[in-house]
Amino acid sequence: MNKKIIIFFVISVGLVSSTTYFGIQHYNSANSLLISTTTSVENTGLLYLIIDKFTEETGIKVSVIAKGSGVAVDLGRQGLVDAILVHAPSLEQELLDEGIGINRTTLWYNYFLIAGPTNDPANISNANNVTEAFNRIYDTQSLFYSRGDNSGTHIMELSIWKAVPDAAKDKWYIETGSGMSSTLVAANENPGYVLSDLGTYAQLSATDELSNLAIHYDEDDKLYNPYSYMVINPDKYNNLHTENAFEFLEFLQSDVVLKIVRGLVLGGVQLFTPIGE
Amino acid sequence: MFFDNLLILLSSEEIWSIAGLSLFVSISAVLAATIIGIPLGIIFSEKKYRNNILISAFINTGMGLPPVLIGLVVFMVFTRNGPFGDIRILFTPMAMIVAQFILTIPIIIGTTKATLSDIPVDLSDTLRSLGATNNQINMQILIESRIGILTGITLALGRAFSEVGAIIIVGGNIRYRTRVLTTAIITEVSKGEYELALALGLILLTISFLLTSVLTSLQIRNK
Structure with a gap:
């Protein structure tokens, strides 16, 4: 009986510590980027098409939290994500005014x-x-x-x-x-x-x-429904992956991504149009 | 149509990592709840606490805590401006385990307490008169009550595995990172992919059934 209990404890301790490692590694990895976005961007699959290419090119792993724009902006306001990609100009403006959001860039519209x-x-x-x-x-x-x-x-x-x-x-x-x-x-x-x-x-x-x-x-x-990307100000919060967030911004404006965006057609309708087209 | 979806699902790598994370999170949470919950259950089943209405009411309320509320509280505790904001575990499996730990520990405490309270008081006296040490007495009581405790573990695991409210708030339902079977169902429903969602549900039920069967067979074999 006692042997069984010892084995049980060893397994438990192993599991718990590996979990902790798993959890902490996620945040300490310099190679990651966490962005919050709206469900419409996630559900259409657009973001994953972009992210797969981005990860392929840079090795940076991107995680996406998809909520309504209100929540997505708020996660940015609390410094819980590195960048946001939303479609709520008035909320975006608030974040800019508060000095929390920087480098707002409008990418696409519909x-x-x-x-x-x-x-x-x-x-x-x-x-x-x-x-x-x-x-x-x-x-x-x-x-x-x-x-x-x-x-x-x-x-x-x-x-x-x-x-x-x-x-x-x-x-x-x-x-x-x-x-x-x-x-x-x-x-x-x-x-x-x-x-x-x-x-x-x-x-x-x-x-x-x-x-x-x-x-x-x-x-x-x-x-008019513009989708904008915004980086969270690293002066407001520490431990953000700001460099990765900027690298992603650059990638979002690249020809590779523009081509992906133009190519996303569902039922004969192009879902997003790159800004300026 | 439904079976096509099921086949596509079963052959994708992603579904297995999602199912694996589901199991990993729930089992880790219940394991931690068991390790801490059983000793607490033993303490609360002692004569001086056994009939304390306040303690019992707290434990019983805890067994029915709404998962969304637990999710919200855990989120607020671990958010950057929260009391434990420096421990950055939000949107990781760790946060999901913490939430499910809180969700399941009252079940372990409650069933342990109820089972032990049913054991005749004179068992420990008899054992002591036979010269058993305190540790030996506790061990014997645990062995006597193993079936009740296993019931508690089964219940806790079932609750953790099928729960969605808490983990979607603290885990964020991030694809490849914190998406589990229940939150994957929510995502598919929100895309209008009802058949895919149903297929996910079938996988969830199957795993849940297998898990419960293993625990039940342990119970029966130990009778």
Whole structure:
């Protein structure tokens, strides 16, 4: 019996110490980079295509935490990541003002779109501008699904509602409090309107999950959706992998990456357009 | 369609590293919880604590702690501005083990305490009258209660292995680093890949079943 206990302890101690080693090595490795980003960038697979090439060329291992832009920016604010890649200009600006974010570089863009029931009950497809489209949704009290999670998309949505006079949110306004895909799936179940980024919409459409929805309004200048990369200021936090973060920034602007970005097409739609094209 | 997905999954290297990390994190956490939990369970089953309502209530509440809450607290403790911010384990398997350790230790303490409380009090007296030392008495009590304790370990492992709320917060669901079976399911659902998610679920259940079978066979053989 005692022998068994000794063996048990030896194995346990071995496991625990190897874990500690595993955990600490992750952070001490000079060859790593941790970035937080939005789910739309992760789910479309774009980032992994880029990272694989980057790791191949430089040997730097990149880890990605994918959350809504609100959380992604906040992880940067707390110095928990080396860099961020998000689409929430107002939050990015806050981080720049606080001196925590540096070298913001806008890399790609696409447009937000408004999807809704295939028969378009609020008739937004011929609206003159996005405010009018939202106004019509409000006037007809058509179901509208909001993410309600402080993500880049949610912030964009709120800024449009602000322009709609007396848009009192009532039973027709549904806050899912979850990510873009869950919100789109909810909007598809009991069809309603929803503001979405192009990437996630195309992704879900391709797997046939959005059969009750159609795109009714897009490519409005107001729905411009730029994705920017920002390095976390090493003067604010120590132990960041800032050099790697800058090396990745350089790589993001290289021709190799531009080619990858242009090549990412889903269901005939190019998901991201390099800035300036 | 579903089986195609399952086959693709089973032939990919990534799924095995994900499943391996799942096992590694849960087993390490439960192992640590067992090492520390059993002695605590023994202490709390002593006569002076056995019927203490406050202690029992604390342990019982602990057994049902919401994983997301544990995740949140562990996150706040280890974030840079938190009390242990200098120990940089956030978004590593280590943080996930810490969270699951907190999640499972009340189960080990609780079942150990309950099992030991059921052992007749005069067992230790009898042993002592036969000239046993304290260590020998404790060892004999543990041997007598091994089946109950194994039940606790099985429960704890099941809870840790199937849990998602805590590890997604402290681990960050990072691909190749901290993505485990449960968080991989969440990622696939968020991509609309329901069949792939279901296939992952089947793998999770299968491993869980095998793990439980091993522990159960230990229990039965020891009866």
